[in-house]
Amino acid sequence: MASIEQVIRERMCSGCGACQFAAPDLFRMEENADGYLQANKISDAEEPAELRRICPFSGERLSETVIAERQWPDLPVNSQIGRHARSIVCHATDEKLRMAGGSGGLVTWIALELLRRGLVDGVLHVQPVSTHASTPAGRLFNYSVSTSAEEVRAGSKSRYYSVTLADVLTEIRSRPGRFAVIGVPCFITAARLLVEEGQIERDRVPYMIGLVCGHMKSRYFADYLAWQKGVTPGTLDGFDFRQKLLDRPASNYGFRLHTPDRDEVYPMKSVRGRDWGEGLFKLPACEYCDDVLAECADAAIGDAWLPGYVADPRGTNVAVIRHPDIVAIIAEEQGRSLHVEDVSVEAVIRSQRSGLRHRREGLAHRLARRAAEGLWIPEKRVSPALAKGRLRRRIYDLRLKIANESNAMFADAVKAGDLNVFEKRMDPILRDLRHATQGGYIKIMLRKGLQHYRRLRHRLGR
Numbered sequence: 375m376a377s378i379e380q381v382i383r384e385r386m387c388s389g390c391g392a393c394q395f396a397a398p399d400l401f402r403m404e405e406n407a408d409g410y411l412q413a414n415k416i417s418d419a420e421e422p423a424e425l426r427r428i429c430p431f432s433g434e435r436l437s438e439t440v441i442a443e444r445q446w447p448d449l450p451v452n453s454q455i456g457r458h459a460r461s462i463v464c465h466a467t468d469e470k471l472r473m474a475g476g477s478g479g480l481v482t483w484i485a486l487e488l489l490r491r492g493l494v495d496g497v498l499h500v501q502p503v504s505t506h507a508s509t510p511a512g513r514l515f516n517y518s519v520s521t522s523a524e525e526v527r528a529g530s531k532s533r534y535y536s537v538t539l540a541d542v543l544t545e546i547r548s549r550p551g552r553f554a555v556i557g558v559p560c561f562i563t564a565a566r567l568l569v570e571e572g573q574i575e576r577d578r579v580p581y582m583i584g585l586v587c588g589h590m591k592s593r594y595f596a597d598y599l600a601w602q603k604g605v606t607p608g609t610l611d612g613f614d615f616r617q618k619l620l621d622r623p624a625s626n627y628g629f630r631l632h633t634p635d636r637d638e639v640y641p642m643k644s645v646r647g648r649d650w651g652e653g654l655f656k657l658p659a660c661e662y663c664d665d666v667l668a669e670c671a672d673a674a675i676g677d678a679w680l681p682g683y684v685a686d687p688r689g690t691n692v693a694v695i696r697h698p699d700i701v702a703i704i705a706e707e708q709g710r711s712l713h714v715e716d717v718s719v720e721a722v723i724r725s726q727r728s729g730l731r732h733r734r735e736g737l738a739h740r741l742a743r744r745a746a747e748g749l750w751i752p753e754k755r756v757s758p759a760l761a762k763g764r765l766r767r768r769i770y771d772l773r774l775k776i777a778n779e780s781n782a783m784f785a786d787a788v789k790a791g792d793l794n795v796f797e798k799r800m801d802p803i804l805r806d807l808r809h810a811t812q813g814g815y816i817k818i819m820l821r822k823g824l825q826h827y828r829r830l831r832h833r834l835g836r
């Protein structure tokens with residue numbers, strides 16, 4: 375069983391900050407040279423064994439499956455999306471709210487409803503640093519506590535940027551009221567574990583809203599996109615990772631960069647690093663996570679990457695709802711402030727197919743690789759097993775290499791003041807990944823073609 379120190383050593387810390395919250399004399403969240411926040415042990419004192427139960431990457435804690443079973447014992451369960459009361463695609467009907475959102479604006483819509491109905495007094499979510507003062511210099515986004523509708527709305531949009539819950543959880547300790555927590559799956563798991571372990575009173579955080587998560591990125595992701603447009607790393611003072619471009623499908627979104635003298639929008643198509651399958655700037659910890667649909671969250675919300683929805687540039691959410699209060703609020707507002715359509719569990723799975731595959735088959739493969747090298751194997755809900763097929767194995771190995779190395783390579787390029795330092799080292803790895811992926815597609819197309827040919831021959835009676 376791994377201690378938190380071991381989790382840090384093995385680069386499996388995602389920066390949630392539960393350890394700093396529970397033991398501030400032992401752990402502190404600090405940004406490392408790879409551009410992401412992770413726990414640091416700041417004392418020689420021994421780490422109490424019970425602390426392991428609050429770290430989402432330690433094997434000694436409750437799994438997402440057990441936490442979800444405790445939360446919603448009567449809900450049906452699916453091995454890919456977890457427990458589910460209602461699966462929907464939707465968007466806010468308030469055009470301003472929808473347009474301000476990363477996808478359809480559902481996360482902000484729920485937060486506003488919880489606030490409006492007096493079910494919470496505030497929301498823990500991620501804000502641009504310019505909207506709240508007390509932030510260390512140089513960071514673009516941090517968690518903060520929003521207590522008004524205006525503040526909640528100002529927090530809209532997806533931030534593909536390393537953050538931590540540590541400070542806001544500490545802040546609400548001395549602040550009366552009930553709070554909704556918004557976060558990526560491992561952060562929601564951490565918050566649930568803190569409740570399970572009695573570190574936070576259950577009724578202080580009555581709602582937890584999860585973002586579907588492919589992976590988290592370091593701060594270098596924004597720097598990389600901006601550097602390609604001539605902005606020196608470290609000089610950004612604002613960034614929008616999900617700028618909606620109204621003349622193209624939702625999946626072809628853009629980004630908006632902001633510096634003291636520039637405010638510009640570019641399509642993601644115009645830059646390298648846009649392919650999430652490559653996993654550039656991914657936190658290495660994300661390679662050892664098996665939760666895509668925030669299985670411990672009261673609602674898990676993502677993008678409806680599905681035919682019929684992706685064409686609308688204004689954005690549409692896919693969501694799995696679990697908490698009965700949120701089910702009721704949606705039912706009440708359906709057709710009014712929220713446009714809702716029910717979809718099957720299979721459709722939700724289809725919308726996140728590649729993320730799920732990477733966190734199931736891909737994770738089993740990575741665990742098997744570690745086992746073969748005699749490395750510590752984190753306890754996960756999939757067992758180690760090498761992927762079937764040479765090309766799949768190659769894809770997972772290359773993605774792991776990219777996650778492990780891209781941040782450090784970028785840091786070297788920043789030091790050298792030359793983006794080519796990064797491109798030159800990254801390009802061969804990305805080229806290999808492209809070849810492996812294309813090889814996979816060609817094999818699939820050939821197999822489909824052969825199946826089609828056989829069916830045709832059969833129909834013609836030959």
Ligand SMILES: Cc1cc2nc3c(=O)[nH]c(=O)nc-3n(C[C@H](O)[C@H](O)[C@H](O)COP(=O)(O)OP(=O)(O)OC[C@H]3O[C@@H](n4cnc5c(N)ncnc54)[C@H](O)[C@@H]3O)c2cc1C
Pocket residue numbers: 474475476477478479480481482483499500501529530531532533534535537556557558585586587588589590591675676677678679691726729
């Ligand atoms: C790192 C990351 C990876 C993601 N991967 C996927 C994916 O693979 N597939 C998919 O379908 N969707 C993914 N999403 C979710 C997607 O980008 C949208 O956030 C989601 O669809 C909600 O959109 P919305 O319009 O309802 O949210 P909005 O109304 O825009 O509200 C978003 C809320 O989330 C908060 N927030 C933003 N970033 C963070 C963060 N890093 N940590 C905690 N809170 C945050 C904001 O402060 C805001 O309150 C990811 C999101 C993140 C942050």
